[in-house]
Amino acid sequence: MEITRLVRLNWRLGMVTGITLLLGPVLRFLLSYTGALIYKDPSKMLIVTVAFSLLLTFFKILMIALGTFMLIYFEEDQQLRKLPSILYILGGVMGFLSATEWIGGLLIIKGAVSFAKFLKEVYGLV
Numbered sequence: 001m002e003i004t005r006l007v008r009l010n011w012r013l014g015m016v017t018g019i020t021l022l023l024g025p026v027l028r029f030l031l032s033y034t035g036a037l038i039y040k041d042p043s044k045m046l047i048v049t050v051a052f053s054l055l056l057t058f059f060k061i062l063m064i065a066l067g068t069f070m071l072i073y074f075e076e077d078q079q080l081r082k083l084p085s086i087l088y089i090l091g092g093v094m095g096f097l098s099a100t101e102w103i104g105g106l107l108i109i110k111g112a113v114s115f116a117k118f119l120k121e122v123y124g125l126v
Contacts, residue, residue: 003077004119004123006073007080007115007118007119008119010066010070010084010088010112010115011112011115011116011119012112013062013063013066013112014063014066014084014088014108014109014111014112014115015109015112017059017062017063017105017108018091018105018106018107018108018109018111018112019105019109020055020056020059020105021056021059021060021091021095021101021102021104021105021108022102022105022106022109023102023105024056024095024101024102024105025101025102027052028049028052028053028056031048031049031052032045032048032049035048035049056095056101059095060092060095060096060104061092062092063088063089063091063092063095063108064088064089064092064093066088067084067085067086067087067088067089067092067111068085068089070084070085070088071085071086071089080118081114081118083111083114084111084112084114084115084118085111086111087107087108087110087111087114088107088108088111090104090107091104091105091106091107091108091111092104092108094107095108
């Protein structure tokens with residue numbers, strides 16, 4: 001896979017996942033509250049909340065796997081620093097702790113911004 005396409009993919013996935021994790025607690029509350037208003041049945045409200053929590057868990061696992069892959073794939077590359085990959089891994093791990101989910105989102109966004117800086121500096125792209 002071409003390096004610029006891979007870095008762009010990581011940048012986009014990192015931004016989407018970081019914003020979702022950053023707003024995760026608020027979105028989970030809003031989904032639960034609106035589910036309680038729309039569905040008077042608690043089981044339907046629980047299904048919506050659990051589905052969103054599973055989506056967040058998938059994003060966290062994706063960031064850990066993507067950060068690990070990037071550390072291995074770009075091990076020999078001198079231009080791309082290891083910081084974005086490490087931030088992806090730390091953000092995914094911090095996301096699993098319920099109180100620090102938003103901190104994990106911030107770390108992932110910082111890693112995605114580092115990928116964007118790399119694209120801008122080396123290739124003149126974003």
